Amino acid sequence: MITLYQYPPALGVGNLSAFCLKTEAWLKLSGLDFKIEHVFDPRKGPKNKAPFIRHEGNQIGDSTLIIEYLKDKFDTRVGREMTTEENAVANAFQTLIEEHLYWCIVFNRWIEDENWSLTKEIFFGKMPSIMKAIIPNMARKSVVSTLYHHGLGRHSRKEIYYFAEKDVKAISDYLGGKRFFHGNDFTEIDLCIYATIVNMRINDFKGPLKGLIKKYGNLNDHCDRVAEYIDFSMKQNMRAA
Incomplete structure (x- = not known):
């Protein structure tokens, strides 16, 4: 199971951190099983910021690195694959x-x-x-x-x-x-x-x-x-x- 650690929703928005919101949306689109844990102190993460994930003993921080890790681990993509130029x-x-x-x-x-x-x-x-x-x-x-x-x-x-x-x-x-x-x-x-x-x-x-x-x-x-x-x-x- 993938656990996503991020700030809780606020002000009617899924997350006040665009990085957290991007990561959660990617996970939803991927169809992978995951759960969310809300944190207020990003120092609990490997890079002292949110979001971060835990999976099979691995702890990965930074939205881009999280997504790249999950792509490689599960060989999954969301949306159309971009051309080299795109x-x-x-x-x-x-x-x-x-x-x-x-x-x-x-x-x-x-x-x-x-x-x-x-x-x-x-x-x-x-x-x-x-x-x-x-x-x-x-x-x-x-x-x-x-x-x-x-x-x-x-x-x-x-x-x-x-x-x-x-x-x-x-x-x-x-x-x-x-x-x-x-x-x-x-x-x-x-x-x-x-x-x-x-x-x-x-x-x-x-x-x-x-x-x-x-x-x-x-x-x-x-x-x-x-x-x-x-x-x-x-x-x-x-x-x-």
């Missing part, structure tokens, strides 16, 4: 999303004062009072430091959201009027896009990010199509079983 494009966009746009989302949730109270309550609200008075601010300072050393945190608020829009526009421009990112067929990169856009359009978080999804409406539509695809595929897997 895979190259997918890798480039995945890096844009997970190594750049992701940090704009982190800034929005952890650094923006208007969102910090909500973020603090979600991730630290169940802590004992003594810990809750100390740990959240320590965690926030750590995020500030990480953003600075990443490079994005050295920019102004206006510049950070400028970069976010450039990333979102690039995804939207490539998607265009296609049903999925690489055409009519669902491919794995669609999960990465879906998990990120779902998180950007959460109404509870204030700021420009959710407005970008309204501005580039084909991403909103893509999000809904992927959700429908996942739901349909899960039903088909259940019937096949």
